Amino acid sequence: MGEPAKRPKRKNPVLRTRLPTLPPAARSRVALGLTAAAARGRLELQVCLDCGAVQYPPREVCRDCLSHRLAWRSQDGRGELIAETTLRNAQELFFRERLPWRIGNVRLDSGVNVIAYVHKNVRPAPCRVRVEAALDRASQAVLIAVADRGRTDMADDPRLREMTCDPHGRKILVTDGKTALGQAIVHGLSAAGADLIWIGEAEPWKKASGFETLRALPQAVIVPLDVTDSRSVHQLAGEIGGKVDIVVNTGDYHRTFGIASRHGVETAQLEMEVNYFGLLRLAQAFAPALIARAADGAANAIAWVNVLSIFALANHPPHGTYSASKAAALSLSQALRAELRPAGVRVINVFPGPIDDDWDQLELPPKLSPNALAKAVVDALKGSVEDVYPGDVAQDWLARNLENPKALEREVGGKAP
Amino acid sequence: MPARGYDDVVLAAPVTVPYVRFSIRGAHWFLGRALAGLLAAANIPKARIDGLAVASFTLAPDTAVGLTQHLGLTLRWLDDVRMGGASGIASIRRAARAVQSGDAEIVACIAGDTNHTDSFRRNAASFSQFSQDTVYPYGSGGPNGSFALLTAYYMRAHGAKPEDFGKLCVAQRNNALKNPLALFKKPLTLDEYLNARLVADPLRLFDCVMPCAGAEGFLVTQRTTAESLGLPFVRLLGAIERHNGFADDPIQDRGGWALDRDALYAQAGVGPQDMDFIETYDDYPVINVLQFEGLGFCGQGEGAAFICANTFEVAGTFPFNTSGGQLSVGQAGAAGGHLGIVEAIRQLTGQTLGARVPNARHGLVSGFGMINYDRGVCSGAAILAAARV
Numbered sequence: 076m077g078e079p080a081k082r083p084k085r086k087n088p089v090l091r092t093r094l095p096t097l098p099p100a101a102r103s104r105v106a107l108g109l110t111a112a113a114a115r116g117r118l119e120l121q122v123c124l125d126c127g128a129v130q131y132p133p134r135e136v137c138r139d140c141l142s143h144r145l146a147w148r149s150q151d152g153r154g155e156l157i158a159e160t161t162l163r164n165a166q167e168l169f170f171r172e173r174l175p176w177r178i179g180n181v182r183l184d185s186g187v188n189v190i191a192y193v194h195k196n197v198r199p200a201p202c203r204v205r206v207e208a209a210l211d212r213a214s215q216a217v218l219i220a221v222a223d224r225g226r227t228d229m230a231d232d233p234r235l236r237e238m239t240c241d242p243h244g245r246k247i248l249v250t251d252g253k254t255a256l257g258q259a260i261v262h263g264l265s266a267a268g269a270d271l272i273w274i275g276e277a278e279p280w281k282k283a284s285g286f287e288t289l290r291a292l293p294q295a296v297i298v299p300l301d302v303t304d305s306r307s308v309h310q311l312a313g314e315i316g317g318k319v320d321i322v323v324n325t326g327d328y329h330r331t332f333g334i335a336s337r338h339g340v341e342t343a344q345l346e347m348e349v350n351y352f353g354l355l356r357l358a359q360a361f362a363p364a365l366i367a368r369a370a371d372g373a374a375n376a377i378a379w380v381n382v383l384s385i386f387a388l389a390n391h392p393p394h395g396t397y398s399a400s401k402a403a404a405l406s407l408s409q410a411l412r413a414e415l416r417p418a419g420v421r422v423i424n425v426f427p428g429p430i431d432d433d434w435d436q437l438e439l440p441p442k443l444s445p446n447a448l449a450k451a452v453v454d455a456l457k458g459s460v461e462d463v464y465p466g467d468v469a470q471d472w473l474a475r476n477l478e479n480p481k482a483l484e485r486e487v488g489g490k491a492p
Numbered sequence: 493m494p495a496r497g498y499d500d501v502v503l504a505a506p507v508t509v510p511y512v513r514f515s516i517r518g519a520h521w522f523l524g525r526a527l528a529g530l531l532a533a534a535n536i537p538k539a540r541i542d543g544l545a546v547a548s549f550t551l552a553p554d555t556a557v558g559l560t561q562h563l564g565l566t567l568r569w570l571d572d573v574r575m576g577g578a579s580g581i582a583s584i585r586r587a588a589r590a591v592q593s594g595d596a597e598i599v600a601c602i603a604g605d606t607n608h609t610d611s612f613r614r615n616a617a618s619f620s621q622f623s624q625d626t627v628y629p630y631g632s633g634g635p636n637g638s639f640a641l642l643t644a645y646y647m648r649a650h651g652a653k654p655e656d657f658g659k660l661c662v663a664q665r666n667n668a669l670k671n672p673l674a675l676f677k678k679p680l681t682l683d684e685y686l687n688a689r690l691v692a693d694p695l696r697l698f699d700c701v702m703p704c705a706g707a708e709g710f711l712v713t714q715r716t717t718a719e720s721l722g723l724p725f726v727r728l729l730g731a732i733e734r735h736n737g738f739a740d741d742p743i744q745d746r747g748g749w750a751l752d753r754d755a756l757y758a759q760a761g762v763g764p765q766d767m768d769f770i771e772t773y774d775d776y777p778v779i780n781v782l783q784f785e786g787l788g789f790c791g792q793g794e795g796a797a798f799i800c801a802n803t804f805e806v807a808g809t810f811p812f813n814t815s816g817g818q819l820s821v822g823q824a825g826a827a828g829g830h831l832g833i834v835e836a837i838r839q840l841t842g843q844t845l846g847a848r849v850p851n852a853r854h855g856l857v858s859g860f861g862m863i864n865y866d867r868g869v870c871s872g873a874a875i876l877a878a879a880r881v
Contacts, residue, residue: 099617099629106625132626132865157743158648160633160640161693166613167632176631180641180866182742188866190627190641200644217629 086372095370095418096169100213105133108147113208113216116460119147120187129185152206154183156220159193159200169212176234181206181220191218195232198222209238209459212419214412229459240378240421240456243268245320250275250300250357253283255432256382257325259449264323265292267453273315275300275326302326302353303345312360317368322361323380323452326353329434333395343396350400351407354381358411369418379415380423380452381408385469387426388476389483393437412461423455428468441467497759500715501588502725503876505533506837508845510673511706511822515606519550520562522604522824526709527563530600534711534723543569543596543712545587547579547603547826549615569596576861577773578733579603580708580829581872585731587712597717604707605825612703615825622865633692636700638863639776640692645743646778647694650793654694656800657777658685660812661698661819663804664774668816670806670846675704675822698819701775706824708834724841726876729854730760733872744867745793747779747860749786753873757788760875764788767875768852769811769839771832773860774818779868783858787873806847814839815846832857833874840878853878 086092102110105121112119121130125142129150136143159179165171179193181204191206197220204220209229211217219235221227229235230243242264249264251257252274264272272294276286279299289295298315301307328349330342358379365376386398387405405424412422427448429438443466451465464473475483507529509522523546531538544567546556554562556572569590573579580603587599605611616634618624631637646652662682668674680698688697711723718725732755737748757763764787772783781795789810790798802810815821815835818828836855838844858873 099624099632101617102625103621132622158641158645160637160644160695161690162631162633162637162640163689163693164636164691165632166616166628166634170631176633178630178633178637178641180645180743188742190630190866192630201648211629213629215629 086374092368093370093372096167096172097213097417097419098169098211098215099167100215102215103133105135108133109208110210110214110216112147113210113459114461115464116208116458118150118152118206118208118218120150120185121145122148129183129187131183131187131189150183150185152183153223154181154204154206156180156193156197156200156202156204157182173234173237179220189218191220192235194219194221194227194229194235196222196227209235210421210461211238214416214421214461230457238459240321240423241267242321242453242456244270244374245377246271246273246318247321247323248273248275248315248319248361249323249325250302250353251325251327252276252289252297253281253286254325254327255285255445256327256430256448258285258289259445260323260325260452261289261292261295263449263453265294267457269294271296273298273319275302275311277301302356303348305356308356308360312364316361316364319361319364320368320374320376321378321380321456322357322365323382324354324357325382326350327382328400329394329397331394331397331434331437333392343400346397346400347403350397351403354404354407354411358407362411362415365420366415366418369420376420378421378423378456379411380425380456382425382427382448382452383408385426385428385464385472388472389480389487391487421461423461423463425452425455425463425465426469426473427451428466428472443468494755495759498588498728498731499592501592501712501728502715502718503584503710503712503728503833503837504718504723504725504841505530505709505711506834506841506843507533507709508673508834509604509707511675511704511824513607513675513702513704513822514609515705516608517606517705519548519604519606520554520559522606522705522707523548523551523559523602524563526602526604526707527600530602530709530711534721536598536721538565541565541598541600542567543587543590543599545571545573545583545599545601547573547575547583547829548605549825550605550611569599575829575870576826577775577829578859578861578870578872579826580833581731581857581859581874582733582870583830584712584728584833584874585733585872588728588731591713597713599712600709601712601830602707602709603827603830605705605827607703607705607825620862620864623863627865635775635863636692636695638866639778640695642744642867643699643776643778644694646745646781649745650796652781652796654686654696655682656796657699657781658682659799660777660780660804661685663808664813664817665820666805667814667847668820671815671821672845674816674820675702676816676820695776699776701818701823701828704822704824706822706827708824708827708830710830710834710837724843725879726837726840727879729762729875729877730756731872731874732756733870736869737871745782747782747786747868748871749783749858749873750792753786753788756873756875762854762875764856766854767856768854769814769836769849770856770858771813771836772817772858773829773832774813775823775828777819779860780812783860786871787856787858806849811849814844814849829859829861832859836876840876
């Protein structure tokens with residue numbers, strides 16, 4: 076770890092809030108394969124299924140044998156930085172506002188060259204490096220050359236820090252702090268150096284074990300927030316919307332029913348009220364303020380986290396209506412992402428598998444502890460990803476879904492009650 | 493099998509549409525003025541032009557086809573040559589074969605671009621798919637960034653110093669001071685070169701070509717046609733091109749010329765020692781050095797020693813970029829690859845705007861184009877000779 080970011084000075088409110096600029100976002104469709112992997116924190120390059128040649132830049136056909144059977148495969152990114160430069164001039168406003176930029180040409184051991192950002196801890200060229208994928212502020216994949224040994228923190232390099240959403244020094248709203256998960260996330264953000272954490276509390280008359288310990292945290296402020304009540308959401312946004320840097324949407328209403336096992340739609344409506352309409356209410360109230368403050372110096376609005384469920388990928392029939400509400404939330408989060416992307420505000424979706432709580436009681440292990448899920452959220456903010464699948468079950472579902480979504484539907488559906 | 497020679501193909505009517513830093517006009521204006529200049533220089537009506545080779549970056553959404561209608565040309569041969577700084581050499585090769593075979597009688601080779609205040613950024617942002625996907629998003633340095641990497645590598649691998657590149661830049665500026673059309677009018681000292689602000693390490697300000705608007709043009713035809721028109725001309729002794737040469741080199745420290753130079757000199761019947769001057773593609777000085785090496789004026793990696801051993805002004809031991817080159821005249825987009833050809837025609841026909849290499853009989857012109865990803869993909873060269881050698 077290097078020096079953490081210093082707490083930014085309070086801004087003079089009379090000065091103009093700068094408007095967000097972005098790195099160039101245009102990519103060909105094949106190049107978006109790099110983004111798809113980077114969104115999950117992975118470096119993948121195309122590999123020819125016929126001759127094995129690794130490809131870069133992304134292509135339609137193999138540079139060697141002209142096969143069109145190119146597949147994205149995980150890479151170790153090892154190679155040599157053969158030349159570097161420091162750009163002190165840039166065509167695009169985003170870069171011009173942040174000069175200089177260190178970039179280099181890396182010859183990967185797999186035989187292709189990549190142009191990459193070079194982390195400031197890397198020795199001068201030539202030297203061995205490891206190339207990682209990250210998402211830039213335009214949410215597109217970029218490659219970063221880091222030192223080949225040891226762990227490198229992107230936050231150590233001021234240019235690359237902006238590709239993260241590091242919670243250090245940030246003002247963060249956790250929309251529901253009462254659940255075990257919400258509490259774990261608050262503790263995680265507190266330990267990660269958050270400057271201020273507003274903790275939403277929907278029903279103050281209900282006691283929740285552990286909730287009182289949050290009051291002892293120096294950054295914590297308990298605020299009334301009921302995401303099923305538009306007035307409550309807008310009232311809070313009116314009070315703190317212009318100060319929030321990161322929204323962590325932990326709202327979750329979880330009951331375990333399919334279709335035939337229960338009459339009526341009231342439970343499903345409540346799931347939708349919290350899981351789907353709750354997100355919509357929060358987004359309508361807070362997103363405009365985040366967009367307006369997206370370039371507000373070092374204390375800018377920077378991220379939105381949704382805790383969804385792996386059941387959003389494919390309906391898990393024992394949790395049928397819950398799965399549907401999370402799928403609705405996933406779909407809405409894509410709209411939110413599209414609206415926040417032009418401002419450079421990142422939407423991170425977290426897809427946990429079953430959590431060790433009452434509503435997932437009948438789910439078989441391995442289950443995710445709230446603390447492990449909270450760590451995944453904090454790590455996602457410190458890193459440069461937009462989709463997170465924490466835990467073994469989530470990883471298993473993801474792999475199955477990537478390989479064959481219909482097969483996953485059948486496999487999961489087979490367990491219907 | 494060696495390529496057939498160019499027989500009596502000649503180049504004539506060197507035309508430059510004066511360069512300006514920025515223009516509110518479109519590319520069609522500059523290309524149209526170049527064509528008008530060619531007609532005036534050759535004293536022929538528009539209808540005599542039956543072939544056209546066009547190079548331009550800023551003609552979009554038009555292509556060469558749109559230009560025929562815009563300029564009211566009726567043609568039986570047309571080529572849209574989109575090879576950046578190699579377009580000039582490629583235009584010569586294509587036009588020469590066309591007039592040799594009788595597909596056309598007089599081919600106008602024109603290149604030009606406008607330069608609005610935001611043209612350069614737009615062109616850099618969408619230069620190629622590879623560049624858009626994998627280079628431009630990394631700091632949007634454009635060609636400055638790409639050539640900085642090549643220059644840094646060359647300096648480290650072959651021991652070249654900033655002073656070596658500076659000597660070339662200063663010599664070009666001295667040549668440009670005599671060229672009334674050069675945009676740079678002030679002398680450049682080596683100290684000024686070495687102490688200019690860094691743009692992309694190790695490149696400093698005077699290493700980087702200045703984009704501008706302008707156009708260049710010349711005619712390609714048969715000797716008999718040129719003689720019947722009373723046009724001073726130069727003969728085309730040989731010409732080569734190569735695309736994506738040495739693709740397996742980890743980084744570019746040689747262009748494709750080395751693959752074809754033996755064929756070039758064999759076709760021309762002369763060697764590098766016979767060249768009275770050379771005009772290289774010079775958007776950044778390191779590329780000049782790759783051309784010296786690739787075309788056999790010195791060995792691979794020996795560019796720095798070659799620079800130390802020579803002087804490059806018109807009156808020097810190795811007259812080079814005699815009009816000032818792009819680095820001192822300006823880079824009018826795709827016209828940059830035609831600039832050296834037009835200057836070589838002027839030198840060999842005694843029509844120079846600036847200083848003339850005395851008794852020049854042979855000149856070599858080379859082109860280099862298109863940093864499609866991490867290196868320039870196209871290379872080309874031509875040897876031109878005075879009408880009477």
